[in-house]
Amino acid sequence: MLLAYEAKLLNMIDEIGNCPNIRVLGQEQGPLGEFLNNADAAFDLLRQLNGITLDPSLKRSFHRYNGLGLYWRGSGECGSLGGEFHLVQLLDAIVGGAPAWLQQDGWSEDELALHSEFRVFDSQFSGGVGTFSALRLQDGVHDPEVWYFNVTYGSVKLDIGYSDYMDFLLLTRGFYYWQYLFAEVPPEHYNFEAIGLELRKAINFLEENFPENDYSELSVRLDDRLSRWESG
Template identity: 35%
Template sequence: MATPSPSPIESLFLDMIESLKQCDVIRVAGERKGAISDIAENSSAGFSQLTEACGINIDPSLTDKHVRYLDLGIHWYATDASTRGGGEFFLHELIDALASAPPDTSSTQSDAESKLFQQLRVIDYHPEGGTISFAAVRLLSNTIAPRVWAHHFPYGTFELDLDYSAYLDALLLTKGFHGWHFLYADIRLTDPKYAPLVALIRAGLDLLKVALPDPRHEELEVRLAERLD
């Protein structure tokens, strides 16, 4: 059977990954592009099957944001060893993510956080970078809640000012540089405990501005400044 042609959203991610691979100041540490399952190939039919099998409803508008590869992502960092900048993302195909078990609670730090984990389904994970971190949608009454959540040990689990569609758009902009999720959270980064994280965000953003400049990076600078105010 022939491999389906990439959809528009998939093409954006494939192009972004290729741009990272072709950049002279970036080295790729890992890359994945999983197969497209029979269930995921037709987004609308796949969403319907998920409803029938698991009772989980997906907004039909997300067919345009459905990245059908089982896993798709890249782990990258600066070629200059003196630069700390880097990033990682690996998207988990949405139907499979919603049908999967909640994330492991071993990195949770409270009963409330463990309870929250039972409602989360991982959509973006970071298996190669050495940190316990992921992003997830939250299931409430068998539907996807409006906001995506992110977990980053030891800083905890926090709600992002992004729905699933906006999460993918932000990921395309940030290329998954380490710490980018905190730019979309209601968190002040002035506490000394965040100092290592702020350094990672600063390094990743600086590297990205050199490697793949985009006028929209100014939006990220504004977000960082707001959280350091």
């Protein structure tokens, strides 16, 4: 039987697939780790085997999929818009460790230290714009920070936790760069004005195609981020 958040994920994927103005270009539904049973059992297993205790709030968006991914683009005049996600359940993300390529020569000492704490739970399925989202696993921290990595600009900390991230993933359908709505965009991110324009188009696109959802918070956040960036 599916857990509550797993059902929400599959429903969101169905909504994307049934939207006449969206083309699904790639999809993966990896194995469901039914041996984990539920969030309580999975969190207990993580604590027993790895000595890691996660805050109970993370259970709200717990899922057991390894490799649940989707890549989509808008159709017609909206063909420049798109999104993707590729989800890994928390235990695999944590036990799998930090990405090896982020710990090689070429990064500063501070970056290497930060990267060593990353545990990637959302990346790209197919199209790719060089980004991923990760928990920052630190000793004694039970509610890990969420960081967003862009291969061009580096890493930024998001001002939302894991469960809120997963809720906003459902709302945004994974459109590209939505995570910047929840980050302080650094001034050196010279392309944010163009990204902001694409985010505006994406929000409008979702409002038109999924009118049952409320996207006002995303619009307010975009206005705020653009204002801060322009004044920074």
